[in-house]
Amino acid sequence: EVQLVESGGALVQPGGSLRLSCATSGFSPDWMDWVRQAPGKGLEWLANINVDGSEKYYVDSVRGRFTISRDNAKNSLYLQMDSLGAEDTAVYYCSKRLDFWGQGTLVTVSS
Amino acid sequence: DIQLTQSPSSLSASVGDSVTITCRANQVISDSLSWFQQRPGKAPKSLMYGASKLHSGVPSKFKGSGSGTVFTLTISNLQPEDFATYFCLQYYRYPRTFGQGTKVEIK
Numbered sequence: 001e002v003q004l005v006e007s008g009g010a011l012v013q014p015g016g017s018l019r020l021s022c023a024t025s026g027f028s029p030d031w032m033d034w035v036r037q038a039p040g041k042g043l044e045w046l047a048n049i050n051v052d053g054s055e056k057y058y059v060d061s062v063r064g065r066f067t068i069s070r071d072n073a074k075n076s077l078y079l080q081m082d083s084l085g086a087e088d089t090a091v092y093y094c095s096k097r098l099d100f101w102g103q104g105t106l107v108t109v110s111s
Numbered sequence: 112d113i114q115l116t117q118s119p120s121s122l123s124a125s126v127g128d129s130v131t132i133t134c135r136a137n138q139v140i141s142d143s144l145s146w147f148q149q150r151p152g153k154a155p156k157s158l159m160y161g162a163s164k165l166h167s168g169v170p171s172k173f174k175g176s177g178s179g180t181v182f183t184l185t186i187s188n189l190q191p192e193d194f195a196t197y198f199c200l201q202y203y204r205y206p207r208t209f210g211q212g213t214k215v216e217i218k
Contacts, residue, residue: 043147099166
């Protein structure tokens with residue numbers, strides 16, 4: 001059974017940093033994505049990464065501030081988020097190829 | 112970036128009805144389109160990919176069609192569990208982009 005479990009969401013001050021993790025099980029390494037959803041809003045694709053981590057793609061709104069990475073030995077996906085602003089407040093989802101999704105983790109950026 | 116526009120933004124329907132949601136891309140995306148269902152407070156669930164191919168376990172009451180720039184999702188025989196928000200997504204080009212969503216409510 002495919003499982004994805006995000007963690008690391010928290011309340012963080014503007015300008016701060018946070019690292020999200022996604023623990024995976026039930027499948028072989030595959031392309032992985034991060035998607036977020038601001039409260040009451042739609043879905044925004046953020047980034048994805050290929051199997052060995054050599055290819056990464058980002059949406060412009062996070063490029064240079066967010067970094068996607070993975071550790072296949074630990075079956076984990078990560079999202080390092082720096083220079084956070086109020087506009088980054090959202091539920092963050094990890095996903096396997098946008099086919100299977102975790103339950104999400106809430107990031108709130110506020111002073 | 113490729114823009115996807117869904118219509119309508121919301122609709123009301125009764126149990127047993129059929130509804131159709133349209134997703135329009137501002138450029139050709141071949142059949143590189145997926146549909147998702149999101150129930151309140153839950154993660155999105157993938158319904159189909161390739162515009163019309165159902166994911167495993169998704170009932171055949173969900174039907175997708177289209178290619179190029181215009182795509183549709185039709186849901187037949189609406190049941191209480193089908194009342195949710197539906198999103199389209201293009202994966203033809205980076206960045207991936209979603210439609211704004213269509214909320215299907217009970218009349």
